[in-house]
Amino acid sequence: MTGITKAACIGGGVIGGGWIARFLLAGIDVNVFDPHPEASRIVGEVLANAEKAYAMLTGAPLPPRGRLTFCKTLEEAVAGADWIQESVPERLDLKRGVLTEIDTVARPDALIGSSTSGLLPTDLQRDMKHPERLFVAHPYNPVYLLPLVEIVGGEKTSAATIQTAMERLAPIGMKGVHIAKEIEAFVGDRLLEALWREALWLIHDDICTVETLDDVIRYSFGLRWAQMGLFQTYRIAGGEAGMRHFLAQFGPCLAWPWTKLTDVVDLDDALIEKIGRQSDEQAAGLSIRELERIRDENLVGILQALKGGHDGEGWGAGKLLKDFEQSLWAEAGRANTSFDPLKPLRLVETKVGPAWVDYNGHMTEHRYLQVFGDTSDALLRLIGVDLAYVEAGRSYYTVETHIRHLGEAKLGQAIHSTCQILSVDEKRLHVFHTLHDTVTGEALATAEHMLLHVDSKAGKATPAPAVILDKVKSIAEAHANLAAPEGVGRHVGQKR
């Protein structure tokens, strides 16, 4: 996959900031141009949220963060970039002007995406010299967690542009979805707008409050739509009789007086005030910052849950996360060929996320073993036991574990693990992991493991091949010079 090597973001509000975070966290340098006096503060806040979210989202090794540069001119920002993303305010004249200016100073092979949520790409590209490289790349807030990008071409957009744009989104963990025909508001905002109009009527007519309406969504079809959409859900509802039968049954409803959509609600001061007041009540004292954090933590949890879907293959946005992590691991495997022989290997870096703690804010017991298991996995990848090796029918299995709890990892705490190889022979691999507070270095827990090299199809231990053993032995020999860790060889309840 050909990824983006350098990005420029023109406009750095909440949406532009989300794009910037996506690029930087994927290791891509970003130039930003935004004359707004608050631009660097807003981008900084979005980036801080994104970094917190990513730390919880994945234990896979993110590449070194890209370099962020605020530029004084559009021309300076665009120089050298091969993906330029425009996220200025939603006015056709303004956007058209900015895009035309970008076009005149951009690299000849650069792609130009617009974050517009409703304007037609044909209108946006009208004055460009190279309109074939302009497309709509419409993301959703928060851009650093929601993967969707609607890709829409105008009359003059080339097919090659669309194809390249789709390909370049995958390495930054996003999902490009190509919309076949351009229409105002594309697909997502059309659907949102329809539901929004009906929602405004329901509040206007006092059928329910905004809290009740939100509860109706999040306790029912919201849960369905996080993992399947509208049609796939109804396909199941149709049962064995099938989708066509379901539609034939549903058809008559369209003629029923079930919506007020044929009329447009007047969003006057009274309705704005009513919604504002009900929304204040619903928030129950939670600030925007707190709601934002809760939302992000929930999205992280949902994405991780979907990563385990479809029998562990990953489903929907979770499959995308799984693929993203695998590419990160593969990249890290290529990079990480040397290590400091005077120290244990430093292998997993993460932060304690909200799904990992009990109501006291302490990390739950089994999450310690999750980090230690991830540490073993990282060691195995380092010595050549990667996905291809495992799929070919051999692996290392953990057969015995001894954990000591020395401190407490807490919500939001930065933690990392280290690994010391104690011994290795043809079949056995004896390791000692330590979980540290990243700030103080304090040891929070240790885990001693015995792993066996197995033929996973036969279900029995078998000698590891030389190609693996050579790598693990080179590390073990270096580690032989390290002191034996405190706590090795203990049994449960042994006096210190």
Place this chain on the structure above:
Amino acid sequence: MTGITKAACIGGGVIGGGWIARFLLAGIDVNVFDPHPEASRIVGEVLANAEKAYAMLTGAPLPPRGRLTFCKTLEEAVAGADWIQESVPERLDLKRGVLTEIDTVARPDALIGSSTSGLLPTDLQRDMKHPERLFVAHPYNPVYLLPLVEIVGGEKTSAATIQTAMERLAPIGMKGVHIAKEIEAFVGDRLLEALWREALWLIHDDICTVETLDDVIRYSFGLRWAQMGLFQTYRIAGGEAGMRHFLAQFGPCLAWPWTKLTDVVDLDDALIEKIGRQSDEQAAGLSIRELERIRDENLVGILQALKGGHDGEGWGAGKLLKDFEQSLWAEAGRANTSFDPLKPLRLVETKVGPAWVDYNGHMTEHRYLQVFGDTSDALLRLIGVDLAYVEAGRSYYTVETHIRHLGEAKLGQAIHSTCQILSVDEKRLHVFHTLHDTVTGEALATAEHMLLHVDSKAGKATPAPAVILDKVKSIAEAHANLAAPEGVGRHVGQKR
């Protein structure tokens, strides 16, 4: 909370079956009347799905399943029930007739709910002698996993009926949401209908395929709506400027040509065939049964993820799950006062869910410790270390763990854990857990733990009070007669 003691379900299709499963799995006996020849097969299938889903959803102790009785007459089914749920086909004359008949034979204090997705309760209750007890209780498919029930009263429905209905839903893990005014289709289906109409236009006009449309939903706002609804999400989008500012900005869009909702699409044979064909392609060979299983597993994962939201307090549907589990544990604590002194305690029963396995279908390493941790928690509740005790500032913490892997737990496998107390003194509690295959009894793994009684505020060990020690000692004395388990006191790598 006054729960339902006996339920009757009139109509046993997919929706009726979902209600039946909710009741039975909450320990409530259910009488069913449905003259459809396939009723018992359909109910059986829904119930099997529900049982699979619940086994993955929670490790909390479900009560003994209620008794399911198919009755020959409506009168026989309704006899003795204090909640009667009508789920017959969506025709006013049919529903009104059935509800009027229920009313004449039901217990005087019975509540009568209708599953109608669109009809007005005032129309349904017209001919009833006791119309004050009739209300709409509109659930969402799959009823056994989605918690929402829209509660809507008609002109003659009493306030007491609405209040009692809401209260009785919580103990079966559902969320009653009261809709203030009755309108056709209530709130959820109004919103769905609005979005559905727009979706049909998008397919009709070839803007996108059903798969693209579903992807747009599930990679973007579907993820948002699983945890916050429409208004709370927009409140955050409005940022510090607030909801009123957001609305004022959004207002003008309502006048833009952003939907085709002012016209009604003709769902003719051509459009039905187009959607049917695109839906077949989207399913990519997955059968309805497979899609249903994937959906349920995803919903389980999302609900569990939300259970960890809001700093471990639980958020939305996850908070509801957490509350439901706590009531199950409390109930089990009251019930479980005796044990067989000749055996280890049998404490946790569960099934290996899809989020717990690697791509090989084997249970992930740290999930073993999760079950062992749940086993320790169950033991602690049994000896009086419950939520109130922990909130008062004392608890037992695990300080040391030794795990042996003897076999492999696989996707869908029924497993349970047992616990043998090895020793106890004022501060220390030494236990040995075993994880078993429930069918064969085979030991899959063992865990030896040392726990310390702590003052959690001071962060140090402190003697347990007599009220706790007396309980744990009575079990420990019985267990002293059991043989020491094989594998006690081992260190990692010790020869057998």
